[in-house]
Every structure is written in structure tokens, then in C-alpha cells.
Amino acid sequence: MSSTGSNGTPRGPVDSSRIPRYAGPATFARLPRLDEVGRADVAVVGVPFDSGVSYRPGARFGGNAIREASRLLRPYNPAQDASPFALAQVADGGDIAVNPFNINEAVETVEAAADDLLGTGARLMTLGGDHTIALPLLRSVARKHGPVALLHFDAHLDTWDTYFGAEYTHGTPFRRAVEEGILDTSALSHVGTRGPLYGKQDLTDDEKMGFGIVTSADVYRRGADEVADQLRQRIGDRPLYISIDIDCLDPAHAPGTGTPEAGGMTSRELLEILRGLASCNLVSADVVEVAPAYDHAEITSVAASHTAYELTTIMSRQIAAARTTSNDTEADGK
Ligand SMILES: N=C(N)NCCCC(=O)O
Ligand SMILES: [Zn+2]
Numbered sequence: 001m002s003s004t005g006s007n008g009t010p011r012g013p014v015d016s017s018r019i020p021r022y023a024g025p026a027t028f029a030r031l032p033r034l035d036e037v038g039r040a041d042v043a044v045v046g047v048p049f050d051s052g053v054s055y056r057p058g059a060r061f062g063g064n065a066i067r068e069a070s071r072l073l074r075p076y077n078p079a080q081d082a083s084p085f086a087l088a089q090v091a092d093g094g095d096i097a098v099n100p101f102n103i104n105e106a107v108e109t110v111e112a113a114a115d116d117l118l119g120t121g122a123r124l125m126t127l128g129g130d131h132t133i134a135l136p137l138l139r140s141v142a143r144k145h146g147p148v149a150l151l152h153f154d155a156h157l158d159t160w161d162t163y164f165g166a167e168y169t170h171g172t173p174f175r176r177a178v179e180e181g182i183l184d185t186s187a188l189s190h191v192g193t194r195g196p197l198y199g200k201q202d203l204t205d206d207e208k209m210g211f212g213i214v215t216s217a218d219v220y221r222r223g224a225d226e227v228a229d230q231l232r233q234r235i236g237d238r239p240l241y242i243s244i245d246i247d248c249l250d251p252a253h254a255p256g257t258g259t260p261e262a263g264g265m266t267s268r269e270l271l272e273i274l275r276g277l278a279s280c281n282l283v284s285a286d287v288v289e290v291a292p293a294y295d296h297a298e299i300t301s302v303a304a305s306h307t308a309y310e311l312t313t314i315m316s317r318q319i320a321a322a323r324t325t326s327n328d329t330e331a332d333g334k
């Protein structure tokens with residue numbers, strides 16, 4: 001069942017033709033807060049945590065920067081021919097309050113908060129935070145759906161083992177996830193990979209874990225449509241989690257991030273690949289590693305807000321389609 005406003009439809013964003021879009025506190029896309037609507041089909045939630053980074057800090061401010069940049073999003077998404085906030089109740093669930101001084105505790109807090117939100121039937125659209133948070137989010141999603149397919153957009157593999165002996169960092173979440181058996185290892189892909197590694201072994205280890213790699217150069221050479229087709233075939237109808245490290249984009253398209261690497265995808269390529277995945281069973285997603293202190297003119301947070309908008313649109317469309325199917329089944333049974 002979906003949440004509805006008092007007139008039976010989801011409560012959408014503040015009307016920017018009546019109330020200036022730059023007025024008032026920011027929620028994602030000017031949507032209602034979760035406490036204003038009771039429950040949501042898609043909960044947008046911030047995780048202000050960056051104690052897992054290996055280089056520049058600052059992603060703890062990413063969620064709010066994305067919310068600010070999302071003021072300009074409009075309610076109809078022409079690329080997917082859908083009005084995501086009318087198809088399903090999308091609401092801003094605020095931030096998960098995580099301990100910046102204790103990574104293990106932070107990981108537990110994120111996992112428990114995700115359990116609570118997923119337990120209400122919502123799908124999660126998480127705004128990071130550094131990439132460490134993908135692990136507890138995946139644990140929670142897998143508890144609900146079983147091992148999930150993973151599409152990981154990133155310059156980096158994030159399947160390294162430890163940094164300074166620490167297991168939970170932004171360079172290690174997906175190795176931990178594979179070790180814990182929470183990923184469906186027949187459908188794991190990195191997209192946008194590039195840049196120097198520690199050694200060739202990084203690639204061999206990653207392949208052994210089950211990952212396929214679409215490099216940023218592959219995207220450039222083969223084009224977004226072909227890449228999306230290939231990914232869609234690999235994923236099939238498995239429950240899918242999409243994790244997007246904004247550094248999958250070239251630093252020209254996302255300068256505001258902690259570990260930038262030259263030679264990345266354009267924001268157009270990323271958005272187009274996502275649109276090509278609209279038929280996949282997207283159960284939750286994150287956008288991480290937005291570090292506004294290194295940004296200019298909100299380039300990075302605007303790209304991140306549009307990325308979250310495409311992901312939210314995919315989820316809303318699927319929720320609406322599932323509702324139609326179950327209504328049809330009910331009608332047939334009567
Ligand atoms: N997840 C991100 N953004 N970066 C991981 C980089 C890890 C390293 O410094 O080797
Ligand atoms: Zn990265």
C-alpha cells in the first residue's frame with residue numbers, strides 16, 4: 001500500500017511557481033519531510049559521515065549540499081516520461097545521526113536506521129557521506145531482499161582490504177560485503193573505473209570476488225546505451241542496489257569530492273546509463289562522496305541531485321507499476 005495525502009494522492013514538492021524555490025529550509029527536491037506524511041514509498045535520507053576517508057574529508061556535508069542543489073528539480077522527468085513525486089510518496093527522512101569518532105558504531109547506527117526505514121516498506125535513496133556507508137546499507141537491504149545485485153559507479157574499486165588496519169573505510173565496503181555474502185556475486189559490476197591502483201593484484205582480487213568492470217573509457221567508446229543494455233542483461237530481474245560515488249564523474253563534472261581521478265565519465269553519460277536501467281528492480285540506492293568544500297558553483301551537488309532524481313524516478317515508476325499490477329489482480333479476483 002502506498003502513502004497518500006489527504007486527497008488520496010502523494011504529497012509532492014512545494015510549488016515553485018508560488019513560493020520561490022530558494023525560500024525556506026531545504027529538503028530533497030522541496031519534498032515534504034517524512035514526519036509530515038507519516039510514511040513514504042521512497043525515503044530520501046542523509047548520512048553526514050566522513051570518518052572513513054583516505055584523503056580529503058568533507059563528505060559529511062554532502063547530503064545537505066545535494067538538498068540545496070535539488071531546489072531546482074522540477075516535478076516532471078521528461079527523460080523517463082514520469083512525474084516521480086506523483087507516482088509514489090517520496091519524502092525527506094532527514095539525517096541519520098552518526099558518531100564521527102567511532103566508525104564501528106557509525107556503521108551500526110546506519111544499519112539500524114536503514115532497518116527501521118526499510119521495515120516501513122520504504123525504498124531508500126541515501127545521500128552520503130563517504131562510501132563506508134554503503135556496507136551497512138547493503139547489509140540492511142540484503143536482510144530484507146536476500147543477496148542483491150550491485151551496480152557500483154565509481155572511479156575506484158572500493159574492494160581493497162584494509163587501510164591502516166581498519167576494515168571499515170571508504171575504500172573497502174564492497175570487499176566486506178562480498179565476504180559477508182550479502183551480494184549476489186553473479187551480478188556485480190563497477191562502472192566508471194579508472195586511475196592508478198596499488199598493483200595488478202587489485203584487479204585479480206576484484207575479479208575473483210565476481211565483479212565485472214566497465215571502465216570510464218569503455219563508456220566513452222561504447223556509449224551509454226550499449227553499456228546500459230549490457231548491464232541490464234547481466235542484472236535481469238534480481239533485486240538491484242545502485243551505489244554511486246560521485247567521483248565516477250570526471251573532476252570537470254564533479255570537482256567537489258575527496259579522491260578525484262582524471263578521465264572520468266560526463267554527467268550526461270551517467271544520467272543516460274541510469275535511464276537505460278529503468279526497468280531493473282531497483283530496491284534502494286545511494287549517492288556518496290560529495291564534498292562541497294572542493295566544489296565550484298554547485299557543479300558537483302547539482303550533478304548529484306540530478307543523479308538522485310533519476311534514481312528516485314526509477315523507484316517511483318516501479319512502485320506505481322507494482323500497485324497497478326496488484327490492483328489488477330485484486331479486481332480479477334472479485
Ligand atoms: N571511495 C572512494 N571515493 N575512494 C576510495 C579511495 C581509496 C584510496 O585512497 O585508495
Ligand atoms: Zn571513488
Ligand SMILES: [Zn+2]
Binds near residue numbers: 131156158170
Ligand atoms: Zn567509492
